[in-house]
């Protein structure tokens with residue numbers, strides 16, 4: 001039996017984007033609800049419960065700024081929040097702002113159709129909701145990708161994916177574990193799994209750059225000092241390229257200093273930990289030679305850390321400029337390969353042929369293990385949106401419109417899909433930033449559009465097609481002026497078989513992007529069309 005409901009706004013997803021969006025809607029008096037497939041809030045931090053999962057941005061930055069009361073009340077314990085700590089924070093926020101009563105857990109949105117100025121939204125449990133606004137807070141990294149390797153169903157042991165980790169932590173003690181993938185999830189989980197597993201086999205297709213996080217507990221005095229100056233730090237973050245106060249735009253080229261000075265700067269960034277190295281010089285992401293100076297510095301560090309020379313060389317990335325894939329931050333990642341129970345298996349020239357009952361075949365050899373971990377990433381940026389059948393008034397699906405890659409206006413709307421909004425969608429800087437900052441900026445922008453529409457009694461807001469094309473072109477031009485497109489990564493869909501190559505994130509920086517958005521509003525909502 002179908003249950004029919006009426007709402008002003010349906011929000012899909014109860015991660016940080018969905019929760020802040022719901023809060024804004026409720027504050028404004030809208031009748032809004034979230035529909036979330038999980039049984040709790042948190043999004044990323046609900047699903048990624050793998051060993052070692054934590055933020056790669058410092059907790060004092062990776063948090064909401066919209067409520068000073070919240071940021072003064074919450075006390076981060078760790079310099080980089082762990083997955084449990086961030087999930088606890090998300091739960092705390094959901095309770096503090098009384099959001100849970102408006103969240104439908106264990107409910108997936110499967111279909112939405114725009115008819116007569118309304119979205120008719122369908123869930124997987126027979127609810128049909130008629131609403132004015134449909135807001136996709138479905139996440140950029142929320143659709144786990146398990147490669148379709150022959151024989152996977154034959155494996156007799158347990159299979160895990162880092163992006164859909166079970167609630168109860170598996171026991172790896174005394175077990176032989178195989179792990180596929182050396183992106184951020186692999187880099188974080190490999191050292192921790194190696195602590196208990198009897199043996200750990202790491203199957204590496206591509207070596208990855210990783211910098212030390214230099215994680216520690218967050219000293220109380222440091223936290224309190226930050227809190228006292230929160231406004232200053234949040235403003236600095238908004239005016240930066242990456243959305244983090246301490247990473248302000250560099251002023252010198254890598255070649256404005258001599259080799260010794262350059263290496264000293266890299267060394268101090270390496271010792272400091274975090275992403276500092278990438279912000280050392282202006283041209284690291286635009287000039288291959290400049291980039292190579294940083295890449296080489298990191299390769300030499302890997303060679304210093306990893307005792308076995310052959311293993312060290314295999315771990316040295318050579319196929320992409322440093323920073324053109326999301327840079328990993330680690331705690332003892334390279335050191336882990338000095339452990340007796342850890343082996344690196346280079347499969348760069350030998351794709352996994354098949355999974356067997358007891359392990360997998362690559363290099364024409366069978367590797368046996370008890371448990372298999374996929375740290376193989378996500379169908380990023382478009383996966384969760386395309387999983388919903390979204391049809392416009394002409395019955396055209398968003399999936400078909402995006403079949404050769406996503407096209408959006410500012411990463412917020414798609415032309416011909418009125419009253420449909422996305423938070424940190426493709427062609428916005430979300431994934432290239434401290435994401436909570438980008439989420440807040442998008443939610444505020446969308447809110448502004450909705451209020452403008454409501455106050456003027458318009459029935460629809462839509463993105464102008466020409467303006468959308470201009471924005472996509474601009475996005476590509478900005479990316480093509482950098483080294484980013486040189487890497488094979490999820491930024492351009494390379495990690496998903498059959499996905500058309502498109503560079504998806506906006507890499508012009510969060511400050512530039514915010515200025516552009518603010519200007520659009522000042523220019524009488526340039527690029528947006530309102531209809532009665």
Ligand code: FAD
Pocket residue numbers: 012013014015016017018035036037038042043044045046048053054055056057062107108109110137138139140141142185384387388423424433434435436439
């Ligand atoms: P999500 O947190 O992904 O939430 C989306 C929610 O939508 C999910 O709960 C999902 O279940 C739900 N959903 C999707 N489709 C449907 C549907 N059809 N019906 C119902 N529900 C649906 N960013 C940083 O800035 N710094 C970091 O250090 C960082 N670390 C990360 C670590 C990991 C392991 C991963 C995977 C990502 C990380 N990110 C990081 C990015 C992270 O995704 C964002 O910071 C942020 O949490 C995204 O919030 P969100 O609400 O947009 O999306």
Ligand code: NAP
Pocket residue numbers: 054055056057141147162180181182183184185186188203204205206326328329352375376377378490495
């Ligand atoms: P990812 O960066 O896409 O890495 C996936 C890994 O799996 C890569 O090493 C990839 O190899 C490998 N792989 C995929 N398919 C394979 C196959 N068929 N055979 C062999 N290897 C295969 O995914 P991720 O590590 O989950 O990270 C995704 C993003 O989530 C990150 O970039 C980051 O934005 C976020 N994240 C952040 C943190 C954090 O530190 N806070 C932690 C986890 C995730 P190739 O490189 O050869 O494709």
